[in-house]
Amino acid sequence: MxxxxxxxxxxxxxxxxxxxxxxxVADNQTVTxxxxxxxxxxxxxxxxxxxxxxxxxxxxxxxxxxxxxxxxxxxxxxxxxxxxxxxxxxxxxxxxxxxxxxxxxxxxxxxxxxxxxxxxxxxxxxxxxxxxxxxxxxxxxxxxxxxxxxxxxxxxxxxxxxxxxxxxxxxxxxxxIASVEAVKITSRDRLLSILPLSHMFEMTIEIALLYAGASVVYARSLSPDTLFKLLSTQAITCMVLVPQALQLFMNGVEREVRRKKIEKQWALLHKVAARLPFSLRHYLFSTVHKRFGGHFSFFVSGGAYLPPSLGEAWERMGFRILQGYGTTECSPVISVTPRHDHNIASVGQALPGVEVRIGDDNEVEVRGPNVALGYWNNPEATAAAFRNGWYVTGDLGYLDKQHNLYLKGRKKNLIVLANGMNVYPEDIENVLQQQSQVKDAVVLGLSDKDQGAVVHAVLSLENANQAKAAVQAANRILASHQQIKGFTVWPDEDFPRTHTLKVKRQDVQKTLLELQASN
CATH class of the missing domain: 3.40.50.12780 (ANL, N-terminal domain)
Known part of the structure; x- marks a missing residue:
């Protein structure tokens, strides 16, 4: 093929x-x-x-x-x-x-x-x-x-x-074809498509579904009411999405919990579910599964870092979260977690036929039939990224003994402190996102003429007055070299994002420097 x-x-x-x-195509009408x-x-x-x-x-x-x-x-x-x-x-x-x-x-x-x-x-x-x-x-x-x-x-x-x-x-x-084999897609699967086909993650998975004889259902609107209606009426079994979309779904579920004033019962269910085998957890959260149509089997999350706490919350409710990792240059899937593996910290194992190794400076490198031919009319960029058949991803990570891949962040985002210690912004962002006051966070390395690079957090909050408490709570968890030395409250409702909802870090840094210059 x-x-x-x-x-x-x-x-x-x-x-x-x-x-x-x-x-x-219209209210209560679809075309197949x-x-x-x-x-x-x-x-x-x-x-x-x-x-x-x-x-x-x-x-x-x-x-x-x-x-x-x-x-x-x-x-x-x-x-x-x-x-x-x-x-x-x-x-x-x-x-x-x-x-x-x-x-x-x-x-x-x-x-x-x-x-x-x-x-x-x-x-x-x-x-x-x-x-x-x-x-x-x-x-x-x-x-x-x-x-x-x-x-x-x-x-x-x-x-x-x-x-x-x-x-x-x-x-x-x-x-x-390798994705079908790794994810075990069958002709019984029905995907609710919410990511753009201009993104290779969505495109390749849809081709995989068609190869397996499965079905794709398009959502013309991303409003929660529309999505839940399609989930319940179209016998949806799976979705491919980015972590931010998973969080939005979770926000919707938790809003319903607050509306019904059952927060204590909800927390108790999660506590009990953590002790149960995965196959039994859906019984505790049957109302949520019913909201998803009763046929839902798994999410594939990719395109950005998945906070472990978010993935674990879905798994406690009996929803399988498969993590996919990839880049456009790899068509795009490099690895995915197997159905039986509930290790949220890992992005899984390489697809069949794909090789992954850790190169110099702990950089992830990939070789296989999925690796692109290069960049259009750009031999310099091609030579820099594609070396002897290996694509150099720019991501930092490591492999365990079972060949599971773990990511530490982007090489270009790495903060190198004056004492030579490396700080991975994603680790700190994960800790900040676990604080109840924080909607989202971006961690950057800012230059200080006396200290060199220092760790600075940009926080998106419901209440700006809670910023200091959130940073203090995070610092109590973080290692000494990870300590947040300064913070800024983001002035807008949300960070600037790409079409796949990833934060535009460069735009955040540019705005941050402008804010600091004006003060």
Whole structure:
């Protein structure tokens, strides 16, 4: 199974009348495409592209929220040999225009509203809400090879030179198939999709689900009421999300606990559950499982650091949390925790066929068929990150005797104190996040002319007056070299975040320095 079109066509043959994609279209209404119907639409869209005389290797952009037509456009484009450039729906126009120039894209697939909002409409427009269709001439389809480029995924923001990760068909297919094997996805699974398909974590897992004959349900809205309604009506078994989304779900559950004024009973249930086998815990939290539809099996959390306390809270309620770790350059999954392993501290073991080693300075390095071809037209960046077949991730970590991988944080975030001691910001952030007063925290190393780098915490709080107490409580837990020397209360409701809800640390640091300069 060497290319994405071959994988998709194989699944369409095997699972023809089974549901593939479902999405809400109106109140209490959904539309479902079977595998066979999805294939027909893919081929008809490919037929339209064929009529536009597209050439193998040309680039086509998709700028839209996730929906069924997103995958129709994706598979149809790959079928005629195009390279897909996925863009987050919140991509700024100036950045989009830069990528059009860098990639020399031939078409832009987006909504009519998005297209008319562009100041410069330099690309032919294809309406994702009404994809054009035509008959496909299969005899004129190009031959797609496993090492042909499938996607160009840009990982940087609007500053500096954007880096386009070149992912081949083999990169993505191998990662999808290995993910099915590692996570044990079956045709009975139904995924509620809330992450953007422009993010490789969501894209690869959806391809994995389709390979296994499973179904994907798209959520047109991320409001809690909409999500819980889909969970209960669509027999959802799994979700792929980031830790921040897991926290939002937990906040919703705990709000309901407070509304019913059963905080003491809730705490007692958690205390009892911690002593029970995992298989029995769902009986204690049957009301929560009912809210999730009664069919829910597991979350896959990835894209950012999962605070152990959050993962453990879900596991006490009988919800399995699988941690995935990866990078776009690895298509993206590197490792995942097995279903039977409840070690929340680890990000699991390498996928089948993927090798992980710890290199110089404790940096995680990866080799395997999922590792990208390099960066688009950027030989310097490629040479720096891809060395003798190994991708150097920039993450710090270690392996235990069972080959479980543990992460310590990003190498670029590491704080080196004047005495040479290393401080991992993520360790301190985890302790701060355990304080009831703290909504979220970012720890940075600030330069002090007398002391060198010092540990500084930026806190998001409901009540700013609780900042000092939260820092003092954290310092009582932290080691001597981890002590927080200063803190700042974040002035806004929340930190600036990426489309996958990761905090934009550089933006936080920039604002912090501006605040300090103005005082």
């Amino acid at each position: 060497s290319t994405i079109p071959l994988l998709f066509m194989r699944s369409a043959d095997r699972f023809g009348t089974q549901p593939a994609l479902t999405e809400p 495409l079977t595998y066979q119907e999805l294939r027909e639409q893919v081929q008809q869209f490919a037929g339209y592209l064929q009529q536009q005389n597209v050439q193998k290797g040309q680039r086509i952009m998709i700028w839209s929220p996730s929906c069924s037509n997103w995958l129709v456009a994706y598979f149809g484009s790959l079928l005629v040999g195009l390279v897909v450039v996925p863009l987050d729906v919140n991509t700024r126009q100036d950045f989009l225009q830069r990528l059009i120039e860098i990639t020399e894209a031939k078409f832009l697939i987006t909504s009519h509203k998005n297209y008319t909002s562009l100041q410069s409409q330099s690309l032919p427009f294809i309406d994702i809400d009404a994809l054009p269709m035509a008959s496909l001439n299969t005899a004129q389809l190009p031959t797609i090879e496993e090492n042909d480029l499938a996607e160009l995924v840009f990982t940087s923001g609007t500053t500096g030179q954007p880096k386009g990760v070149m992912l081949s068909h083999q990169n993505i297919v191998s990662n999808a």
